[in-house]
Amino acid sequence: MNMEILVCVKKVPDPAENEIVVSRDGSDIERDDLVYSVNEWDNYAVEEAIQLVEEHGGSVTVVSVGDEESDEIIRRELAMGADAGNLLDDEAFHYSDGRGVAAILAHAARRGSYDLILTGAQAEDAAAQVGGMLAAMLDVPYASLVVRVRVMDGKKLKIAREIDGGNLEINEIDLPCALSIQTGINEPRYVGIRGIRKTASVQVPVLGAAQLGVDPATVGEAGAKVRKLDYFVPEMGEGAEILQGSREEMADQLIARLKGRGVIQ
Amino acid sequence: MVHQVFIYVAHRDGQAADSALELLSAARILSPDGPVTAIVTGWGEGLDRVCQEMASRCPEVWKLAHQDLAYPNAEAVRKCLVEVLPSEAVLLLAHDTLGMDLGPGLSVKLNSSFVSDVVAMTAPRDGALTLVREEYGGQVSTHVSCDISGGAVLSIRSGAFPALEDGAPGEVQDRSSEIGDLACGRRFLEIVEAEAGDVDITKEEILVSAGRGIEDEDNIEIAEELAKALGGVVSCSRPIVDAKWLEKARQVGTSGKTVKPKIYLALGISGSFQHLGGLKGNPFIVAVNKNSKAPIFQVADVGVVDDLLEFVPLLTERINSQR
Numbered sequence: 003m004n005m006e007i008l009v010c011v012k013k014v015p016d017p018a019e020n021e022i023v024v025s026r027d028g029s030d031i032e033r034d035d036l037v038y039s040v041n042e043w044d045n046y047a048v049e050e051a052i053q054l055v056e057e058h059g060g061s062v063t064v065v066s067v068g069d070e071e072s073d074e075i076i077r078r079e080l081a082m083g084a085d086a087g088n089l090l091d092d093e094a095f096h097y098s099d100g101r102g103v104a105a106i107l108a109h110a111a112r113r114g115s116y117d118l119i120l121t122g123a124q125a126e127d128a129a130a131q132v133g134g135m136l137a138a139m140l141d142v143p144y145a146s147l148v149v150r151v152r153v154m155d156g157k158k159l160k161i162a163r164e165i166d167g168g169n170l171e172i173n174e175i176d177l178p179c180a181l182s183i184q185t186g187i188n189e190p191r192y193v194g195i196r197g198i199r200k201t202a203s204v205q206v207p208v209l210g211a212a213q214l215g216v217d218p219a220t221v222g223e224a225g226a227k228v229r230k231l232d233y234f235v236p237e238m239g240e241g242a243e244i245l246q247g248s249r250e251e252m253a254d255q256l257i258a259r260l261k262g263r264g265v266i267q
Numbered sequence: 268m269v270h271q272v273f274i275y276v277a278h279r280d281g282q283a284a285d286s287a288l289e290l291l292s293a294a295r296i297l298s299p300d301g302p303v304t305a306i307v308t309g310w311g312e313g314l315d316r317v318c319q320e321m322a323s324r325c326p327e328v329w330k331l332a333h334q335d336l337a338y339p340n341a342e343a344v345r346k347c348l349v350e351v352l353p354s355e356a357v358l359l360l361a362h363d364t365l366g367m368d369l370g371p372g373l374s375v376k377l378n379s380s381f382v383s384d385v386v387a388m389t390a391p392r393d394g395a396l397t398l399v400r401e402e403y404g405g406q407v408s409t410h411v412s413c414d415i416s417g418g419a420v421l422s423i424r425s426g427a428f429p430a431l432e433d434g435a436p437g438e439v440q441d442r443s444s445e446i447g448d449l450a451c452g453r454r455f456l457e458i459v460e461a462e463a464g465d466v467d468i469t470k471e472e473i474l475v476s477a478g479r480g481i482e483d484e485d486n487i488e489i490a491e492e493l494a495k496a497l498g499g500v501v502s503c504s505r506p507i508v509d510a511k512w513l514e515k516a517r518q519v520g521t522s523g524k525t526v527k528p529k530i531y532l533a534l535g536i537s538g539s540f541q542h543l544g545g546l547k548g549n550p551f552i553v554a555v556n557k558n559s560k561a562p563i564f565q566v567a568d569v570g571v572v573d574d575l576l577e578f579v580p581l582l583t584e585r586i587n588s589q590r
Contacts, residue, residue, distance in 0.1 A: 015403070017537070018479060021560045022406040031407060100371070100381065123367075127402050129383040134371030143342055143452030146368045160456075165364040168461035168515050168523050173340075176452035186509035227380040227414040231397070236408045242554060242570030252571050253582045256553065257589070259569050263551055265473060265497055265530050266586060 003153070005060035007051040008116040010107050010136070011044040011079060013072045014126045028232040040075045043122025045082075047183040049190040050151060051120055052083040058153055060117070061085040065110050067095060067103050073206040080204060081197035082190075092210035094218035099228040100128065102221035104135035109214040111140055118159075119180040123147050133182035143175050146182040270391075270415060271353055272298040275306050275360040275369075276321055277339070281313035283320050286361035286423070288430035291325060293423050294359055295431065296388055297396070302326050306351070306358075308344055310337035324434035330441045335449040341368035342451040349376045351445050355418040362422040363521075370422045379418035382411055386427040391415060404539040405562035424540065425521075464516020466500050473499025474528045476519055478542075479506040480535015480556060480575055487512055489579050490534055496586040502526065504536045520545040534575045538563030555579065 015022065019037040040048075051062040064079045064087040066072045076087035090106050098106065111119055119137070123146060124130035130146075137144030149170065150162035157177045162170040164184050175181075211218050219225060245252040260266050274290040276283050287305070294303040304327040307318050311332075318330045331351060335343045344365075352358065356377070360366045362384045374381035386408075387399035394416040401408050413419060468474060475494040477487060490501045501517065508518045519526050520542045527548030534555050536542060543566060546552075554567035555575045564570045571578060 017403055017406075021558050022403040023560065024407055031403075101375070104371075104375070126404070129381075129400070130367055131371040131381060131383055134368070135375050135381070138345075138372035138375035144368075144372055145453060146341075147364055162459070163364070163368070164522055165458075166521060167525070168518065170459040170461075171364075172456040172459060174454045174456055179452065185505065189511065227417075228382055229412045231410040231412050233402075233407050233409050236399075236401075242552075242564045242567035244559075244564070244570045244572060249573060249578055249581055250585075252573065253578065253585050256569060256571065256582060257586060259553075260497070260530070263530060266589070 003058055003157070005054050005058045005118055005153070006114065006116050007055060007060060007062050007118045007120065008111055008114065009044070009048050009051045009062060009064050009079070009084070010119070010121045010132065011048065011064055011066050011075060012041045012122070012125050012128070013038050013066065013068050013075045014041045017126050024233045024235055028234060031233055040078060041122050041125040043124055043183060043185055045190045046185050046187050047120040047122050048079050048082055048084060049188045050183055051118070052191075053188060054118070054151065054153065063087065063114065063116075065090055065107065067091070067098070067106050073208075076206045077201045077204055078193060078198065081193045081201045087206050089206050089208045090214065091208050092216075092218075094211045094216070094222045094224070097223040097226060097229075098221050099226040100131040101135060101227065102225050104132045104139060105221055105225075106214065106216055107132065107136050108139040109216050110209065111136070113214070117177045119178070121180070121182050123182040123184045130182075133180055137180035140180065143179045144181070145173055145175055145179070147184045148181045149184050149187045151181065151187075270297070270355055270357045270418065271304065272301065273304045273306055273352065273356055273358045275348070275358060276317065277361055277363065277365055278307065278309065278313070278317040281316040283317050284361065284363075285430070286363065286425055287321065288324065288434075289425070289428045290359045290361065290423055291431040291434055293385075293388070293428040296390055297357055299390065304329055306331065306348070308333070308336045308339065308347055310334050318439045322439050323436050324431060326435055326437035328437060328439045330439050330443065331446060332441070332443040333446050333449055338455045339365055340451070340453060340455045341365060341372075342453045343449040344369055345373045345376060346449050346451060347446050348373060350447055351442055352377060355379070355416075357415055357419045357421070359421050359423055362424050366422045370420050374420040377418055377420065379420055380413050380415060381420045382413050383422045384424050385421055386424050401540070404537050406537075406560055425544065461515060464514050466517070468500060468502045468517060468519065469524050469526050471500050471526070472529045473497050474502045474519070474526060474530070475499050475532045475534065476502040476504065476536060477507055477513070477534050478504040478536030481507065482535075482576065484510070484512045486576060489576065489583075493532070493579055493583045493586075496583050497530075499528075499530070504542045533563050533567065534579060536563055537561045538566060
């Protein structure tokens, strides 16, 4: 069977590349020198979609609710092997809460006829909520934290969810459905510089509120019931004793601490 | 206005999860004098035991028994809750693998607000609640305002609120007759237990744990050499297993193993709550990380802010040369 798959992705500051620091007035994080990338979970979702289509036929469409610079991550996913991509951007979308983002994505999903909708299980800067909300809005079954997908006869999937202790919960789920993808489900393919170059000049179509049929009052700041008030760094007790000095001095201090604990005789 | 406050009780083998009493103490912030209702869904004898257990601490317990709820399939639980919850209810549930499955979609169907992974909150004022969440793996926190005038679903982080110790006992009400058709497009089949590995990290006293900061598969050897020098074994955080550099049985965290070593060396591990959730027994924690803002330094006893790829080989060499 052909699988028409929609994958929802997001541009986030890459935690491996950045120290996240609160801005001086606490209204945001310092964004001046941030390195952005595709949210890690989303990248696994795109890889899973591509593998499913490679095996069963169909196509992969990638969408992102983001600012005008989010087209770069769509192009990256096109370089990875997605067939089409749309950026969902409109002034009315800015400062949407999770519910607003899910509503925008739901309108995008209704434009096509998708068998499967994938999101990352969570994002670095968000709340692990959009996939479940999107599924409920579209009235399709949903499962979160998915680490295995097998296509079965009769328009259904057999999936494994990762639950506590690394145990797997096996479910059967009818298509069409939505799944949130957990990291480790696959090994996302490497996108080389040649692949990036190939899609560098692709114009990513931008869809706004009017094209999607989104009522601006229901999304963005206007529709948000949940708002971020500020950013701060919590006080968490004393914290660690941070060793000082040269590398050698720190190593010797640490050895002394470990000896004190009887680790080293 | 006064909202009716509910908690959803996760349970297994006839016992309420530890989260239940934490949810009760979080619920008290929302409803200092008002009643709190515990909702327990399930089937059979185990369900009754959990209801009785909750009734010893909570003024009102709603028992919702149905064969399709024997295993907590989030899709079926959601249908059930949508039918029994009054409008504008505020529902607290645990931010665990069931809560993540259930909460977001439930809030849509109830047409109420949703905030996940809450670590703190203050009493509501003028129909709005102020909550605290973390972002970027705990590097920063945010205050979030949530309009609860139309009700809310809030998922609560494990361990963020103390377990309620002085709850007054109450009654179990069987509300099962309110449950309608629970047939849904997702069916639970079975649980597959995690495979055992070649070492059992849950029994080790010294763990040298590798995280994302180890950067490359070949560098796992750096952790192994240190573990050898200290007489411990290598464990790891999730990204290392995702990259298939070590087997799943070596992973410390809520989605991996719960360990209780005496000494824990965290090499290039940022210290997300999912990772720390697997670390019990108050070990002596040494953190090596080049990011001085990494949350692991908040919980570690000793910290080294340095590139582990440089520091750890030097440390190992100096330990070995002192023998």
